[in-house]
Amino acid sequence: MWLFLTNAGDSAVTLPAALAIALAQAARGHLRSAGLWLLLLGAGGLLVLASKLAFLGWGVGVPALRFTGVSGxxxxxxxxxxxxxxxxxxxxxxxxxxxxxxxxLLALLVGVSRLMIGVHSVSEVASGLVLGLWVSAGYLKACEGAGTLPMRRLIGAGGALVLAGVLFGLQSPSHALVVHLAHYLAGRGHDW
Structure with missing residues (x-):
């Protein structure tokens, strides 16, 4: 069960769903909303990436909290x-x-699943959830007046991607790419 839930947070599932949201906003003429969505999501993603690179490349973390990077x-x-x-x-x-x-609720369950399968600490999951909820709440608050999306099929396709990811285990190679990038930037062929 936990592996099914953890797949709902994989970038192979969530990034296409995020793109569906942006495309639906843009198709309705809400280019500013689409741009804000991509900006907020990307800024949060850069923070996640920076935290992972810092630990994998240079050993920057918080040992007392078992923090080695924000849970993506x-x-x-x-x-x-x-x-x-x-x-x-x-x-x-x-x-x-x-x-x-x-x-x-599904996001919280994804966070719990990361703990249950033993790939993250509480501090890593909590930081990921807080950052993600800040992005989603900030976007929804900023776009209150944008109205609903007429392209429910496109948004529905994003929802179907999430469901498919949960059921079929869609996974991206993002972790391996981050590890490789950290090694390259740090100038060593291994984790810190």
Whole structure:
């Protein structure tokens, strides 16, 4: 069960869903909303990447908290899934709020799954969830007046990608790429 849940936060699942959100906003003429979404998501992603590179390349972490980098799965799940859930429904309907809350709940479960399969510490998961929820809440607050998305099929496709990732275990090679980049930047062929 935990592996199924952890897949919902994989970048192979969440990044296409995030792109579907941006494309749906842009197609409606809300280019500023689409740009803000990509900017916030990318800025948070850079923080996640920087934390991982710092530890893998130079050993920068917080040993007392077992912190070696922000959990990317937790971050992406918390950033993308609440926005996806909210934008599946008309803005003024209770279903939009329920969709957002379902996205938050699924993101929390992704975080728990990262703990249960033993790949992250509590501090790494918590930092990923907080950062991701900050991105999703900031985006939704900034775009309150943008209205609902008319391209429910595109957003629905993003939701289907999340479901497919959970069911079929879609996984990206992002961790291996981050490790390789850290080794390259640090000038050594191994972790710190």
């Amino acid at each position: 799965h937790s971050y992406l799940a918390a950033a993308v899934l609440p926005v996806l859930g909210r934008q599946l429904w008309p803005r003024d309907s209770a279903r939009a709020l329920y969709g957002q809350l379902a996205g938050v």
